[in-house]
Amino acid sequence: MRLTIRSKLVCSSLLILVVVSFAFTLVHLRLSRSWVEEDLRERAVTFAREIAATIGDRREFESGPLLARQIASILEVRPNVLQLDVLRFGDAGTEVVATSEPRLRLPFTRREVERVRRGEVVSRLVRDGGGRAWEVIAPVTLEGTVAGAVAAKFSLDRADALAARVRWAALGVTAASVAVMGLLMGLVVTLVVTRPLGRFMAAIRRLQAGDTAAAVDVATGDELGVLARHFNAMVARVRDFREELQARIKEATAELEGRYREVERLNERLFALQRSLSHAERLALAGRIMAEVAHELGTPLHSVMGHLELLRQDLPVEGLPDDVRRRLAVIEGELRRMTEIIARLLDLTRRPPGPPELVDVAQVVGQCAEVVRPGATAAGLRLEVSAAPGLPRVRGHAGQLQQAVLNLLTNAIDATPPGGRVRVAAAADGGEVVVEVRDTGAGIPRDRQARIFEPFFSTKDAGRGAGLGLFITTQIVREHGGRLDLESEVGRGSAFRLRLPAAA
Ligand SMILES: Nc1ncnc2c1ncn2[C@@H]1O[C@H](COP(=O)(O)OP(=O)(O)O)[C@@H](O)[C@H]1O
Ligand SMILES: [Mg+2]
Structure with a gap:
């Protein structure tokens, strides 16, 4: 599957957003829980101290039923106090003077009791079946010495229930804000990246289809704007180059066509020349043959003429019959005509082609x-x-x-x-x-x-x-x-x- 830039950006930033938001929310919840715990501890300590301070003298301290009544009335108005004990430190050990839970004693260790005896307030966080609670023990000081202690157990149930509600509310708010941020981010990515990129893609598709007028309309001042300007400049260069190339191809084609015509013309000329050459060959041969024939015939013709002359000298002109004389005259005339024709032929064929x-x-x-x-x-x-x-x-x-x-x-x-x-x-x-x-x-x-x-x-x-x-x-x-x-x-x-x- 191919992811678009938009989905990659949105998914990755959403992931980061989810992780960071929930981490912050969890840290925040944990911190506030510990602050609330601390606050409740301080309140518990203050409460124990206040109770300890109300025990003003030894008599009051020693009258168990009185203290028990007081404890009961305090617990009525403080439902978050689960247990309240008043203890006395005697020589034989620690004894309970009054308690709201007669079956159960708050289990402070010997060392903790020692610390209380030295005047310190001891507190600890406990967890039992009922939930979490602070157990606090504060010293009761009578006449300058620690005579006993007030031990109290404070429930954290309400705070924990509140914290749980706060936690769910915080997680819900975080989830909602992540969703809203995701939506907004998608919108921003669309506006800032996807749309300009779409214009780039459209321009590239047009360019691929051969449209060299393709340009990207992104006028922003950011990198995409710079890219668009470079892209448009590049397309313009491609257009110029293409036009130049086309012009050159046209020129070359025209030149080639010219050359081709020239070759054709030369071929025609060559063909004509070759034809006229064989024609000239034939003419020249005819002339030469004619000269040869004329030459060959000329010699015997001259000899016949000579013999005819001798015959005429030998024969008596008067003694000849008329028709013999006539026939001789015809022979002589025809021979002279032949000689003339041959002489003319020889003259024609032997005529030199001009001076060398x-x-x-x-x-x-x-x-x-x-x-x-x-x-x-x-x-x-x-x-x-x-x-x-x-x-x-x-x-x-x-x-x-x-x-x-x-x-x-x-x-x-x-x-x-x-x-x-x-x-x-x-x-x-x-x-x-x-x-x-x-x-x-x-x-x-x-x-x-x-x-x-x-x-x-x-x-x-x-x-x-x-x-x-x-x-x-x-x-x-x-x-x-x-x-x-x-x-x-x-x-x-x-x-x-x-x-x-x-x-x-
Ligand atoms: N350069 C050559 N190489 C091979 N044979 C040749 C060459 N020149 C002439 N000939 C041979 O001589 C013959 C006569 O040549 P030519 O008198 O020019 O007459 P034509 O070219 O009309 O045949 C040719 O037909 C060819 O067989
Ligand atoms: Mg030849």
Whole structure:
């Protein structure tokens, strides 16, 4: 069972109150009882002395019947005197002169009698079947000597009955006052402690439910008031903190959203770039094939033209039939048209991409890395880029070199499983600038290493690889007067090294 603070306070103070009040009441009762006893003893002594003093001479002392009458009349008016004896100290011992109780003699000891004989008054408290009583013995002095004594027994019954009544009344009053004090204490505890605490509890419950406007309304100057002020200050701090946190979360969320959009945009760009790359690969190949075809057809065409010329010189122009001459003219015309078409084609495909310039390879490498970085990150790869400082430039076309490096990088990313690493580094080596693209991917079996440079060789799904990347890269490198090396180990990875002569 859980006790509330109120019941703990009320119960403990009531307990203290009960113990202390009843202890005080009991001590008080005991003290007053002993004071009453003492008072009654003094009265008994005074009474015995007075009686002793009334016995004025020896004659009176010796007339027993007279004394007996006096005793009887005294006892009539003093009902609390249970017994009254007049004793005489003779040579033979103590003898009773007169008594109210002839059957019983008050049992004073020899020593007590001795003390009385010396003039002292002796008293003692006795308890018998009838209740408590004071027994007093006072000396009777005649002509300067102690001739006898007056012994009296005083009942304490009335005083004891009164004391009992007083005791019950006192205990009742104490009990009632304890009850009243308990009630008042409960009231005070409620007002001073329970109610303010209830307000605290309500505020804490509101705070737990998320209401940061919760405040405690305790305006007292005591500790609870101080506590309430601290509590309210703390709630205000929590509120500020929460608002700040929410603002920060909002900010962070917005930033994250921005970043996410950026990544999305980059991914889209990468995708578009990859698509346009394979489109460019195809276009470039078509051009190269066309150039090849034109070149291959040009030579026999020239030879046919030469033979036709020789034939014309050998044949007599006049002797020819008209339709033969016409047919020869058609052949010549068609051949010339073909030659022209081929010349134009060759002219078109061989057209250089502009005059060569000085290219900063480090910049080319950096740009390529930024293009593929989103794709590498999405594939769970670490992309490392480095360029030795002060690299010499190479003579050529930045766009083409970029295409070559991009081909190598996309291949490396495609070949490397998540968690792997792709590194592109540019460095100088002798009179050459070397761009190395190294991966920790699948590697290329030895028997396949020559074939991957052939056009249309691809191990990738249709739509992902056209098999032209390495072919075009080889062409571009060759056109720049450089070469492409390969070093690969199955299961460990590959390194493609692009070597370009540095510009003088
Ligand atoms: N870094 C590499 N690691 C493993 N295999 C590679 C790597 N680069 C190229 N290859 C292999 O060479 C083939 C040809 O590459 P490529 O000519 O770029 O064509 P594509 O990428 O379209 O397949 C790829 O399909 C792949 O099998
Ligand atoms: Mg490729």
